[in-house]
Amino acid sequence: MEEQEKTICVCQYSKTAFFDLLLEKSSTTKELIKEKTHLSYFDAYLQSKYLKAKTIVAEYNYIDRDYLEDFSAYYVRCFTDYERKCIRLHFFSNEFSQGDFESFLDTYNKEYHDTLNKSYLGFIVIKPLPETIFGRTCLKTYDERNEPEIRRIYPTVRDYEVNLCGITLTINSMAFQEQDHVVSACATSALWSAFQCTAKLFHHKIVSPVEITKSATEHFPLSERTFPNKGLNIEQMMHAVQKLEMEPFEVDIEDDEYNLKNCIYSYLSFGIPIILCLDLYEPTNGKYKNKGSHAVVITGFRLEEKNSRKDEIAFLPKFRTAASKMTKIYAHDDQIGPFAKMIIDVSRNPIEDEESKTIKTLILKTEWDYIVVPKIFLIPLYHKIRIPLDKVLEIMRVFNAIINNSIENIDDLMTPQGKYEWEITLTSVNKFKEEILLKPGGNERSRAILQKNMPRFIWRVKSLCQGKPVMDILFDATDIEQGDFFISGVVYNRELFSSIQLVINSDETVYSYLNMNPASKSMVEWIKKYTSNNL
Amino acid sequence: MTDEEKRFAEKVKTWYSSKEGRESLRKSVEEALAENKKFKMRRQIAPEVLRKPFTI
Numbered sequence: 001m002e003e004q005e006k007t008i009c010v011c012q013y014s015k016t017a018f019f020d021l022l023l024e025k026s027s028t029t030k031e032l033i034k035e036k037t038h039l040s041y042f043d044a045y046l047q048s049k050y051l052k053a054k055t056i057v058a059e060y061n062y063i064d065r066d067y068l069e070d071f072s073a074y075y076v077r078c079f080t081d082y083e084r085k086c087i088r089l090h091f092f093s094n095e096f097s098q099g100d101f102e103s104f105l106d107t108y109n110k111e112y113h114d115t116l117n118k119s120y121l122g123f124i125v126i127k128p129l130p131e132t133i134f135g136r137t138c139l140k141t142y143d144e145r146n147e148p149e150i151r152r153i154y155p156t157v158r159d160y161e162v163n164l165c166g167i168t169l170t171i172n173s174m175a176f177q178e179q180d181h182v183v184s185a186c187a188t189s190a191l192w193s194a195f196q197c198t199a200k201l202f203h204h205k206i207v208s209p210v211e212i213t214k215s216a217t218e219h220f221p222l223s224e225r226t227f228p229n230k231g232l233n234i235e236q237m238m239h240a241v242q243k244l245e246m247e248p249f250e251v252d253i254e255d256d257e258y259n260l261k262n263c264i265y266s267y268l269s270f271g272i273p274i275i276l277c278l279d280l281y282e283p284t285n286g287k288y289k290n291k292g293s294h295a296v297v298i299t300g301f302r303l304e305e306k307n308s309r310k311d312e313i314a315f316l317p318k319f320r321t322a323a324s325k326m327t328k329i330y331a332h333d334d335q336i337g338p339f340a341k342m343i344i345d346v347s348r349n350p351i352e353d354e355e356s357k358t359i360k361t362l363i364l365k366t367e368w369d370y371i372v373v374p375k376i377f378l379i380p381l382y383h384k385i386r387i388p389l390d391k392v393l394e395i396m397r398v399f400n401a402i403i404n405n406s407i408e409n410i411d412d413l414m415t416p417q418g419k420y421e422w423e424i425t426l427t428s429v430n431k432f433k434e435e436i437l438l439k440p441g442g443n444e445r446s447r448a449i450l451q452k453n454m455p456r457f458i459w460r461v462k463s464l465c466q467g468k469p470v471m472d473i474l475f476d477a478t479d480i481e482q483g484d485f486f487i488s489g490v491v492y493n494r495e496l497f498s499s500i501q502l503v504i505n506s507d508e509t510v511y512s513y514l515n516m517n518p519a520s521k522s523m524v525e526w527i528k529k530y531t532s533n534n535l
Numbered sequence: 536m537t538d539e540e541k542r543f544a545e546k547v548k549t550w551y552s553s554k555e556g557r558e559s560l561r562k563s564v565e566e567a568l569a570e571n572k573k574f575k576m577r578r579q580i581a582p583e584v585l586r587k588p589f590t591i
Contacts, residue, residue, distance in 0.1 A: 319570060390576045405560050414542075506548045510551060
């Protein structure tokens with residue numbers, strides 16, 4: 001009988017077991033693996049109260065498409081024989097043995113299949129390389145447990161279907177991988193993760209790290225050699241984005257907490273990942289020294305209802321957007337791992353210049369000793385998304401000033417008991433209409449919205465008063481800035497909307513302030529004329 | 536329009552017809568326009584920043 005190759009190994013989860021499996025496949029030393037930040041990060045992540053990993057299933061001789069592309073483009077041409085097959089480690093939160101797993105393969109049981117799927121925490125591909133071993137990784141995100149004041153939002157995750165010995169498993173995640181310093185540096189890894197999401201959202205092909213590096217550098221032949229790749233610059237990253245028929249939207253966010261939070265909230269909520277280009281500072285002899293420039297991809301954020309930061313009032317004096325509740329961001333940092341936490345901090349800054357003066361105000365604290373100074377956002381947008389966020393913010397800020405002026409000064413039962421908060425997000429017509437369709441209590445008004453022709457991408461401005469939705473204002477994100485890009489609106493709270501309408505209708509001066517551009521004018525006209533009989 | 540709405544509309548109209556109301560509104564709008572300038576997104580990236588490699 002032919003001797004069977006080792007294909008599956010089931011073991012109980014522990015840091016040692018995880019470490020041994022890493023050591024088994026990679027051609028590296030114990031010392032090198034121990035030094036890797038990833039090992040501690042993955043272990044802490046998998047053992048956290050949110051995941052509680054209990055079992056590892058190692059799938060040997062796994063062929064990973066991304067690694068295979070890199071292998072065929074580079075590693076196969078090396079004199080040293082690098083392997084082309086990887087190990088894929090699967091993690092589960094329930095306990096089972098090799099025997100249990102094999103019995104299940106012998107006698108399929110739907111109930112056990114469902115149990116396995118429910119306890120599935122994701123996978124990590126281990127590449128057979130000397131140092132940079134963490135390949136495609138999809139791990140479950142932290143969920144919410146008894147934390148009503150805290151909302152962790154990961155809009156970039158999607159379902160990945162995984163097949164293990166014929167068993168279909170599903171994991172809701174966003175793919176991550178470590179740079180290999182050969183076909184990819186940090187920027188390529190960040191772009192690779194970002195393109196995993198945009199491919200699904202904007203229907204472009206999924207590209208491997210080697211393809212990204214090639215497309216980014218094809219018009220910069222004299223700057224650096226392409227492989228081994230030592231890093232990309234922003235121009236090259238932008239070029240890689242354009243090669244996939246998207247347009248890069250870049251914003252300088254250094255010391256700009258306001259636009260940092262609003263951009264993340266508005267673009268990421270639609271599932272568009274944001275590449276964060278940053279400077280990394282390392283503690284050395286009691287001071288923070290600039291270690292260099294790094295790129296990560298923002299994959300989620302955390303909102304806290306009771307954001308007790310002292311500088312809140314100074315930061316947002318009047319115009320309160322939902323983004324102001326943001327306290328942390330989560331990023332795929334190829335130096336650390338997926339969904340790595342970064343705390344937004346402007347209150348205390350340890351970075352000093354040579355004269356010991358504080359030089360930066362906005363920093364992001366990482367889970368490690370390093371701190372981050374955010375520099376540039378690079379947002380890969382579908383080419384038809386043309387109206388930038390700031391155009392919408394400009395209109396709504398003036399509108400908010402007028403509405404809140406009436407709240408502050410007019411004492412009446414109809415005056416809302418709290419100020420307005422604005423949720424500004426990019427969305428698609430399909431996503432928006434689906435939400436309207438699924439909302440209970442539909443009527444002829446919601447039917448008319450569902451039947452209305454709308455552009456593919458929409459800026460949706462939801463106004464909330466004491467947490468209650470009052471209305472949605474919709475702008476065409478595909479129009480031109482000088483055009484009338486207001487589409488329509490949806491009223492959720494007739495009483496509060498009526499108070500807005502009465503303020504707008506009260507006086508010509510109020511109206512004249514809002515007549516700032518065609519879109520603002522159309523929005524006001526719509527509010528003025530809105531009755532229960534029209535739209 | 537309900538009686539409640541009529542009463543509110545009257546109050547709003549009275550407030551914005553008064554000198555104090557107009558002044559307060561002008562100030563609020565000016566503050567908002569100033570914030571529009573203050574928080575304008577910086578979209579122009581210096582060429583040296585665009586060409587700086589991200590290597591870590």
